[in-house]
Amino acid sequence: MLLPCRVSEALAHNSKKIAILVSIKMYLSTKSQSTSDGYSIKMITRSLILGLLAYLTSSCSTMTLTRIEQPVAQSAGSTATAITSLLPHLENPEQSYKEVASAQPPKAMFNLGSYQWKNRLLLVFAPTESSPNYQQQMQLLQRQAAGLNDRDLLVIELFKEGESRIENQIIDESTAAQLRNRFNITSEEFSVILVGKDGTQKRRDKSPVAPDIIFKQIDAMPMRRQEMQQRRS
Numbered sequence: 001m002l003l004p005c006r007v008s009e010a011l012a013h014n015s016k017k018i019a020i021l022v023s024i025k026m027y028l029s030t031k032s033q034s035t036s037d038g039y040s041i042k043m044i045t046r047s048l049i050l051g052l053l054a055y056l057t058s059s060c061s062t063m064t065l066t067r068i069e070q071p072v073a074q075s076a077g078s079t080a081t082a083i084t085s086l087l088p089h090l091e092n093p094e095q096s097y098k099e100v101a102s103a104q105p106p107k108a109m110f111n112l113g114s115y116q117w118k119n120r121l122l123l124v125f126a127p128t129e130s131s132p133n134y135q136q137q138m139q140l141l142q143r144q145a146a147g148l149n150d151r152d153l154l155v156i157e158l159f160k161e162g163e164s165r166i167e168n169q170i171i172d173e174s175t176a177a178q179l180r181n182r183f184n185i186t187s188e189e190f191s192v193i194l195v196g197k198d199g200t201q202k203r204r205d206k207s208p209v210a211p212d213i214i215f216k217q218i219d220a221m222p223m224r225r226q227e228m229q230q231r232r233s
Contacts, residue, residue: 110175120153121195125185133190137208160187
């Protein structure tokens with residue numbers, strides 16, 4: 001069969017391309033197990049399979065997907081290991097639905113080096129998610145998606161207590177602790193650190209900082225100027 005074959009092939013290459021478990025959980029959690037919305041569990045399971053096939057064959061853009069299949073086929077969030085754990089249950093749609101809907105999101109092993117020369121990083125450290133400075137900082141960053149994307153800037157939220165994350169994917173607790181140690185952040189400290197594409201710290205703020213200030217500093221960087229010039233040409 002194509003599906004097991006492709007999964008085996010992906011595992012052999014240690015591929016992390018097959019990443020949809022979290023999105024499936026989030027998507028299925030919005031669907032009642034009843035069929036009052038017009039979609040049966042069998043149809044949802046079919047969309048899961050098609051979503052897997054789309055990622056496994058790298059043909060998302062060429063597949064014709066229905067409205068229910070698109071959110072699955074376009075999402076990301078796990079690894080091949082999580083997918084293979086689901087394969088034994090695909091013949092039982094109801095069991096697959098229950099297990100996926102109750103699954104916990106995987107935790108990412110974050111590595112600063114993997115983003116070098118690809119992304120700039122904005123590390124937001126706080127004791128907890130309820131910290132006033134953190135709340136203010138995230139409010140300042142709201143509606144700044146265009147500016148962040150244009151500068152290849154990713155926001156990473158790191159807490160002493162609670163789930164740290166990058167782009168809504170949970171970061172492993174030990175990795176978050178290592179980042180706190182690396183940047184000398186105490187357990188009760190709030191700090192915003194900008195890391196450039198070269199992997200070095202560019203600025204550090206002890207209080208919430210406006211996005212315009214961060215963007216202005218990035219735009220003055222030689223690499224950023226080169227990027228803007230290339231995009232204009």
